[in-house]
Amino acid sequence: MSAETSGAERWLAAIVESSDDAIIGVSLQGLVVSWNASAARIFGYSAEEAIGKPIQVLIWPAKEDERDVDLLRRITQGERIDHFETVRRHKNGTTVLVSLSVSPIVDSNGILIGVAKIARDITSRVAMEQSLIAVSDQVRLLTEQEAQARVASLANRRFRELIEGAPDGILQVDGTGTIILSNRTAETLFGYSPDELVGKSVDHLVPETHRAGHAEHRANFAEAGIARPMGMGLDLHARRKDGSEFPVEISLSPVKTEAGIQVVAVIRDVTERRRVEQQVRTLQESYMAELEARQKEAQRLNHLKNEFLASVSHELRTPLHTILGFTDLLSEELEGTLNETQKEFVQHIHHDSEHLLGLINDVLDLSRIESGGLRLHTESLSVREAILDAVRGIKHQADAKSVGMQADNSGDFRVIADPVRLRQILYNLLSNAVKFTAAGGTVSVVAQANGTAVRISVADTGIGMSEEEQAQIFHRFYQVSSSTGGAGLGLAICKQLVEIQGGSISVESELGSGSQFHFELPMA
Amino acid sequence: MVLGENLEGLRQNTNRARKQVLIADDSQSSRDLVRFILKRSGCDVIEAQDGEQALALALEFIPDLFILDLNTPKLDGYSVVFELRKQAPFIQTPIVALSASVAQTDSARIATAGFSAFLTKPIPPASLRKCISQLL
Numbered sequence: 121m122s123a124e125t126s127g128a129e130r131w132l133a134a135i136v137e138s139s140d141d142a143i144i145g146v147s148l149q150g151l152v153v154s155w156n157a158s159a160a161r162i163f164g165y166s167a168e169e170a171i172g173k174p175i176q177v178l179i180w181p182a183k184e185d186e187r188d189v190d191l192l193r194r195i196t197q198g199e200r201i202d203h204f205e206t207v208r209r210h211k212n213g214t215t216v217l218v219s220l221s222v223s224p225i226v227d228s229n230g231i232l233i234g235v236a237k238i239a240r241d242i243t244s245r246v247a248m249e250q251s252l253i254a255v256s257d258q259v260r261l262l263t264e265q266e267a268q269a270r271v272a273s274l275a276n277r278r279f280r281e282l283i284e285g286a287p288d289g290i291l292q293v294d295g296t297g298t299i300i301l302s303n304r305t306a307e308t309l310f311g312y313s314p315d316e317l318v319g320k321s322v323d324h325l326v327p328e329t330h331r332a333g334h335a336e337h338r339a340n341f342a343e344a345g346i347a348r349p350m351g352m353g354l355d356l357h358a359r360r361k362d363g364s365e366f367p368v369e370i371s372l373s374p375v376k377t378e379a380g381i382q383v384v385a386v387i388r389d390v391t392e393r394r395r396v397e398q399q400v401r402t403l404q405e406s407y408m409a410e411l412e413a414r415q416k417e418a419q420r421l422n423h424l425k426n427e428f429l430a431s432v433s434h435e436l437r438t439p440l441h442t443i444l445g446f447t448d449l450l451s452e453e454l455e456g457t458l459n460e461t462q463k464e465f466v467q468h469i470h471h472d473s474e475h476l477l478g479l480i481n482d483v484l485d486l487s488r489i490e491s492g493g494l495r496l497h498t499e500s501l502s503v504r505e506a507i508l509d510a511v512r513g514i515k516h517q518a519d520a521k522s523v524g525m526q527a528d529n530s531g532d533f534r535v536i537a538d539p540v541r542l543r544q545i546l547y548n549l550l551s552n553a554v555k556f557t558a559a560g561g562t563v564s565v566v567a568q569a570n571g572t573a574v575r576i577s578v579a580d581t582g583i584g585m586s587e588e589e590q591a592q593i594f595h596r597f598y599q600v601s602s603s604t605g606g607a608g609l610g611l612a613i614c615k616q617l618v619e620i621q622g623g624s625i626s627v628e629s630e631l632g633s634g635s636q637f638h639f640e641l642p643m644a
Numbered sequence: 645m646v647l648g649e650n651l652e653g654l655r656q657n658t659n660r661a662r663k664q665v666l667i668a669d670d671s672q673s674s675r676d677l678v679r680f681i682l683k684r685s686g687c688d689v690i691e692a693q694d695g696e697q698a699l700a701l702a703l704e705f706i707p708d709l710f711i712l713d714l715n716t717p718k719l720d721g722y723s724v725v726f727e728l729r730k731q732a733p734f735i736q737t738p739i740v741a742l743s744a745s746v747a748q749t750d751s752a753r754i755a756t757a758g759f760s761a762f763l764t765k766p767i768p769p770a771s772l773r774k775c776i777s778q779l780l
Contacts, residue, residue, distance in 0.1 A: 434715065437744060437765070442673040444766035449680055452769060477766065481745065509751050513764065516771045540750070 142239040164211030217243040289387040311361040496538040500644040510546035526564035533574040534644035549578040557582035573640040581634040666707040668698035681769040695719025710739040729758040738779035
C-alpha cells in the first residue's frame with residue numbers, strides 16, 4: 121500500500137467513522153466485517169461485539185420480515201437498494217426504525233465479496249413524524265371542537281337573545297315548582313330585578329287565592345305532558361312582586377331534561393287587550409241598543425204611515441165614488457137630455473175620476489206591499505170558490521159591456537194563500553180582461569194542477585198585446601193604453617201579491633186575438 | 645134625518661104602495677147619490693148617518709129594504725145587520741151591503757152576516773136599481 125493509498129484509505133475510514141449513519145460491511149456469509157461508530161450507537165453493539173458475528177442474529181427482529189429475505193436475493197443478483205425502510209433491533213431489545221441503503225461490494229475483478237449497508241436511524245424521525253401527525257390530528261380535533269364550541273356558543277347566545285328579547289315572559293320551572301330560568305321580559309312583567317326570579321318558587325307569581333290548586337295543576341300537567349294554553353277561557357291573573365295582580369294568558373309546554381320533566385311557560389300580559397275587549401263590548405252594546413231603538417222607531421213610523429194610509433184611503437175614495445155615480449146618472453139623461461158636447465164632458469169627468477180612483481187604490485196597495493205592511497193571513501183555500509167569487513164580483517161590469525164570463529168548475533183544487541189577496545189578484549186579472557175585451561167577447565177562468573202548484577189562467581178574446589208589451593206588462597206604471605183608466609199599477613201589484621205568497625205569474629198573448637194570464641200558487 | 649113627503653103616512657104602513665128604502669152611509673154625497681138613483685124607482689128613501697141611527701129609524705119606519713154601507717160610524721154595517729136579523733120585522737127583509745173596496749169585500753163574511761146581496765163602490769146606478777127590483 122502506497123502513502124497515497126493509505127492517505128485515501130484514511131480519509132475513507134474517517135468518513136465512515138464520522139458518518140451519522142450506521143455503516144456496516146457484511147461478508148457473503150452474513151458476518152459483520154466492519155462496524156462504524158454510528159452502528160454501535162444505533163444498534164448498541166460495540167465494534168468488538170459485532171465484528172465476526174452474523175448480522176441477522178445481531179440486529180434482525182425476532183420475526184423475520186420476508187422483505188429482508190428478498191433483500192438478500194436481490195443483492196446477490198447485484199441490485200442496489202436505496203431508502204428501504206424497515207425494522208431492526210437494538211442490543212437492548214428495543215425496536216429501531218431504519219432506512220437502509222444496501223449495495224454490493226465487488227473486488228477488482230467484479231466478483232461480489234460482500235454487502236455494504238448504510239442504515240439511517242429514522243426512529244426519531246418516524247416518532248417525530250408520528251407525534252407530528254398526532255399533534256396535527258389533535259390540533260385538527262381541537263380546531264373542530266373549538267369551531268363546534270363556537271357555533272354552539274353562538275347558537276346559544278342567539279337563543280338566549282331570542283328568549284331575552286321575546287315580547288312575552290318566559291319561565292322554565294322544574295318539578296318542584298322552582299323557577300330555573302327566566303327572561304328579561306318575565307322579570308319586568310312581574311316587577312323583579314334581573315335574575316331575582318331564578319331560584320324562587322313559581323307560587324310567588326300566582327295570586328294567593330289560587331295557590332292551593334296550583335301545585336296540583338302543575339303535577340297534572342307534568343303527567344299529561346301535552347303543550348297547551350293554561351286554563352283556556354278562564355280569567356287568569358298573575359301576581360307581581362309588589363302584590364298587585366294583572367290579567368294574563370299563559371301557554372305551557374313540557375320539556376324533557378336530565379332532571380326530569382320540566383315546564384316552560386310563556387306568559388302574556390293581556391291587561392291592554394282586556395281593556396280593549398271591554399271597550400269593544402261596551403261599544404257593541406251601545407250600538408245594539410241604538411239599533412234596537414232605531415228599529416223600534418222605524419217600525420213605529422211604518423205603523424203610523426200604514427194607519428195614515430188606511431184612514432186617508434177611505435177619505436180619498438169616498439168622494440170619487442159619488443163623482444162616478446153622479447156622472448153615471450148624468451149619462452143616463454133621466455133628469456134631462458145632454459147635447460153631444462155635454463155628453464163628452466161627462467165622459468171626460470167619468471173617465472178621469474175612474475183613473476184617479478184606480479191610482480189611489482193602486483198606490484195605497486203597492487205602498488203597503490212594499491213596506492211589508494201587508495200582512496198575509498194564509499190558509500188552505502178552495503180555488504173553485506175563489507174563482508166563482510171573483511166572477512160574481514166582476515159580473516155586472518162584464519154584463520154592462522156584453523162580455524161573456526166562463527168559469528171552469530171541474531177541478532177542486534186547494535191552495536195555500538191569503539183569501540183577500542187571492543180575490544184581489546183574480547179580480548184584477550178579470551177586470552183587465554173585461555176592460556180589454558170588446559162586446560161579444562169572452563173572458564174565461566181555468567184552474568189546473570201543475571206539480572206542487574195550482575195554475576189559474578184568466579183568458580180573454582180581447583185586443584191582445586205585442587211581445588214588447590208582454591215584456592213590460594208587470595212593470596210599475598206601464599200601461600198598454602192610457603185610455604182605459606187605471607194607473608198601470610194593477611199588474612205590478614198582482615205580481616207582488618202572487619210572489620209574496622210563494623207563486624209566480626206570466627202572460628201569453630197574441631196581438632189581435634187575446635191574452636192569457638197565468639199565475640201559480642202552492643197547492644195545499 | 646128623513647127626506648120625502650108624507651112623513652106621517654109612512655110610519656107603520658107595510659101595505660103601502662111606495663116601498664121604503666133605508667140607506668145608511670156617513671157621506672152625505674153618497675146618500676144623495678142613492679136617493680137620486682132610486683128617484684124614479686118608486687121608492688122613498690130614508691137616510692141614516694150612522695149605524696145607531698139606522699137601527700132607530702128602522703124601528704120607526706120598518707123599511708122594506710136596507711142599503712148599509714159597511715163602514716158606518718158608531719155601529720158598522722155588520723153590527724147593524726146582526727141586530728136587525730134578531731128582530732121580528734126584519735128577519736126576511738132584504739138587506740144590501742155596500743163595500744168601499746175590493747179588499748174589503750169578504751163575500752163569505754157578508755153572506756154569513758145575514759146580508760141578502762152586496763155591491764162594491766163605485767156602484768153603477770143601473771146595477772143598484774136592478775138589485776133593488778130583484779129583491780123587492
